[in-house]
Amino acid sequence: MPLSYLEKNKKKNLNDLFKLISFPTVSAKSEHKPDMKSCAGWLKDHLNGIGFKAKVYPTGGHPLVYAEYLVDSSLPTVLYYGHYDVQPPQPLELWKTGPFKPEVRDGYIYARGATDDKGQTWCQIKGLESVIKATGTLPINVKFLIEGEEEVHSANLPQWLKKNKKMLKADIAVVSDTAQFSKTLPAVTFGLRGIASCEVFVYGPNRDIHSGSYGGAVGNPVNILCQMVGQLHDKNNKIAIPGFYQNVKKIDAWEKKQFKKLPYNEAAYKKDIKVNALHGEKGYTTYERTWVRPTLDVNGIKGGYQGEGAKTIIPSMASCKITMRLVPNMTAKEACDKLEKYL
Amino acid sequence: MPLSYLEKNKKKNLNDLFKLISFPTVSAKSEHKPDMKSCAGWLKDHLNGIGFKAKVYPTGGHPLVYAEYLVDSSLPTVLYYGHYDVQPPQPLELWKTGPFKPEVRDGYIYARGATDDKGQTWCQIKGLESVIKATGTLPINVKFLIEGEEEVHSANLPQWLKKNKKMLKADIAVVSDTAQFSKTLPAVTFGLRGIASCEVFVYGPNRDIHSGSYGGAVGNPVNILCQMVGQLHDKNNKIAIPGFYQNVKKIDAWEKKQFKKLPYNEAAYKKDIKVNALHGEKGYTTYERTWVRPTLDVNGIKGGYQGEGAKTIIPSMASCKITMRLVPNMTAKEACDKLEKYL
Numbered sequence: 001m002p003l004s005y006l007e008k009n010k011k012k013n014l015n016d017l018f019k020l021i022s023f024p025t026v027s028a029k030s031e032h033k034p035d036m037k038s039c040a041g042w043l044k045d046h047l048n049g050i051g052f053k054a055k056v057y058p059t060g061g062h063p064l065v066y067a068e069y070l071v072d073s074s075l076p077t078v079l080y081y082g083h084y085d086v087q088p089p090q091p092l093e094l095w096k097t098g099p100f101k102p103e104v105r106d107g108y109i110y111a112r113g114a115t116d117d118k119g120q121t122w123c124q125i126k127g128l129e130s131v132i133k134a135t136g137t138l139p140i141n142v143k144f145l146i147e148g149e150e151e152v153h154s155a156n157l158p159q160w161l162k163k164n165k166k167m168l169k170a171d172i173a174v175v176s177d178t179a180q181f182s183k184t185l186p187a188v189t190f191g192l193r194g195i196a197s198c199e200v201f202v203y204g205p206n207r208d209i210h211s212g213s214y215g216g217a218v219g220n221p222v223n224i225l226c227q228m229v230g231q232l233h234d235k236n237n238k239i240a241i242p243g244f245y246q247n248v249k250k251i252d253a254w255e256k257k258q259f260k261k262l263p264y265n266e267a268a269y270k271k272d273i274k275v276n277a278l279h280g281e282k283g284y285t286t287y288e289r290t291w292v293r294p295t296l297d298v299n300g301i302k303g304g305y306q307g308e309g310a311k312t313i314i315p316s317m318a319s320c321k322i323t324m325r326l327v328p329n330m331t332a333k334e335a336c337d338k339l340e341k342y343l
Numbered sequence: 344m345p346l347s348y349l350e351k352n353k354k355k356n357l358n359d360l361f362k363l364i365s366f367p368t369v370s371a372k373s374e375h376k377p378d379m380k381s382c383a384g385w386l387k388d389h390l391n392g393i394g395f396k397a398k399v400y401p402t403g404g405h406p407l408v409y410a411e412y413l414v415d416s417s418l419p420t421v422l423y424y425g426h427y428d429v430q431p432p433q434p435l436e437l438w439k440t441g442p443f444k445p446e447v448r449d450g451y452i453y454a455r456g457a458t459d460d461k462g463q464t465w466c467q468i469k470g471l472e473s474v475i476k477a478t479g480t481l482p483i484n485v486k487f488l489i490e491g492e493e494e495v496h497s498a499n500l501p502q503w504l505k506k507n508k509k510m511l512k513a514d515i516a517v518v519s520d521t522a523q524f525s526k527t528l529p530a531v532t533f534g535l536r537g538i539a540s541c542e543v544f545v546y547g548p549n550r551d552i553h554s555g556s557y558g559g560a561v562g563n564p565v566n567i568l569c570q571m572v573g574q575l576h577d578k579n580n581k582i583a584i585p586g587f588y589q590n591v592k593k594i595d596a597w598e599k600k601q602f603k604k605l606p607y608n609e610a611a612y613k614k615d616i617k618v619n620a621l622h623g624e625k626g627y628t629t630y631e632r633t634w635v636r637p638t639l640d641v642n643g644i645k646g647g648y649q650g651e652g653a654k655t656i657i658p659s660m661a662s663c664k665i666t667m668r669l670v671p672n673m674t675a676k677e678a679c680d681k682l683e684k685y686l
Contacts (some may be wrong), residue, residue: 018573060382074350177634190400193555206617211640215668218633219622220643222663223576229566230573274549279562289559295553299656304643305664312666313642320565321648326559 027085062148079170083150196332213223345473370428405491422513425464426493539675
């Protein structure tokens with residue numbers, strides 16, 4: 001039985017996962033290029049060792065690992081996606097143990113990549129391995145794509161996908177970069193919101209000028225940026241950009257029903273992030289707001305003097321970074337164009 | 344004649360001014376404490392040398408220089424105010440010559456303190472000296488107060504003033520920390536707007552949270568701060584805080600008339616700060632807006648991610664620094680209280 005195989009090999013599998021995690025595969029830092037290469041090679045060897053036909057593919061950036069276990073062309077084919085690169089582990093002083101020295105504490109693995117996404121990818125590899133070992137084969141064809149640039153916008157992936165379209169042909173694709181709903185409730189994630197990013201700059205005088213001498217006569221870029229951002233939501237917390245919701249796919253009845261079935265503990269949700277109240281689009285539940293409705297958030301803003309004490313200036317410029325979360329039938333270009341026109 | 348005395352001693356007076364400027368009297372930096380002391384001592388000696396009775400007074404912070412030239416108690420007494428401390432000269436890389444190595448280029452002295460306020464104070468000292476030298480005395484009693492903490496909020500001045508109230512008694516006070524109207528038009532400044540400063544903090548979740556996972560359900564401190572700041576002005580660019588103008592002194596007819604007599608070149612004004620249009624309270628001229636009307640400017644704002652590229656977060660907090668310029672009959676407390684209530 002696959003499960004008993006997993007139980008029997010628990011220690012070895014955990015050790016191998018620790019080995020996978022211990023590669024410091026920070027894709028954003030060029031000094032980790034050798035680690036990226038080593039990790040990709042290790043993954044390839046491991047997949048070959050359990051019966052896959054695996055290969056490392058170079059790209060314009062970090063290499064990716066592709067592996068196949070093809071049983072019979074009449075069977076359905078599943079394409080798994082995962083990534084072996086991780087976010088930078090800074091700030092280091094907040095780690096109790098090294099970010100690449102995995103350790104189990106209270107039943108959790110503490111290390112960068114234990115989740116997002118080495119852990120999830122590992123679960124799927126080990127799950128498939130257990131079926132192969134217990135039954136001698138798989139009931140489906142499996143293709144595995146594990147990239148090394150997910151945390152740096154997958155810059156080289158689209159080109160590689162296009163080039164290898166035929167090899168990747170599959171009936172279904174599974175993204176192994178999602179989460180369980182809770183510790184006791186696994187989840188099949190059937191959609192993730194997209195994203196559109198932009199940056200807004202407001203320029204005023206050619207230099208920071210004295211707010212005592214000029215204040216009242218010259219437009220202040222920070223005040224004006226705030227007015228611009230302030231009008232992006234209306235009183236019901238809907239996005240006030242004209243036509244923003246025009247193409248938004250309505251929530252299906254079955255989705256609404258499924259969402260309602262999920263446990264929801266607003267008190268715990270609020271407690272986790274220490275807020276007194278939630279704040280979102282009127283007429284929608286928290287799950288609807290975060291899963292199937294588009295949103296607009298300023299991720300950062302800056303302008304003028306930010307140091308200690310006061311500095312009486314009208315700043316020369318102000319800027320902010322905005323991302324919008326998109327849902328089916330919206331495009332990033334459309335969202336950005338409408339935002340730009342409105343501003 | 345006083346003027347011919349000045350003409351004859353031009354070189355010596357310029358050299359002495361250069362000496363005064365060359366003390367790096369940055370009151371904000373404690374490493375300049377010895378420079379502050381040296382400069383105050385030099386000023387005292389110089390004033391004693393031209394006939395004043397001068398003394399350095401220690402305060403809780405940097406010392407101040409007080410000097411008197413008392414002719415006759417039946418004559419009117421003028422109290423001059425100036426300061427010998429300066430703003431930090433950073434960023435140093437933008438100086439063509441050292442900030443404390445004065446140099447004349449194209450008829451201007453380039454150095455920190457050439458204006459604001461060593462230059463202005465020097466003009467008044469030398470003006471008085473020229474009359475003393477040419478006529479043997481002064482037609483008025485003169486008191487001189489030159490402090491060393493103007494750029495750091497004059498923290499110790501009020502206490503010293505209170506303690507020395509009797510000594511400072513005067514019929515008129517002249518602040519020598521203002522400007523000419525233009526190169527060819529001297530000015531008697533009869534009023535300066537006051538100031539009220541505050542800082543606004545908006546707190547959201549206890550940490551930066553992922554805008555993909557939480558976006559739409561949780562209030563974003565930057566968006567909310569922008570909404571708060573965005574509503575501080577109305578469509579006519581009046582400050583929208585209820586009751587803000589309640590106690591504001593109306594412009595007197597004679598002021599309005601005097602302002603109108605002054606040359607005003609809007610094209611040059613705009614060109615100097617490189618803006619395409621001015622932006623201020625409806626119904627007022629530029630001089631009225633900058634001299635006798637209260638204003639509100641955000642001097643700096645920050646929140647969330649400000650580095651390169653995007654970071655998809657709902658920031659844990661956002662803040663901004665606001666200063667309001669006040670006119671007669673307003674108080675800082677009143678302005679801040681009304682702002683706080685409105686926000």
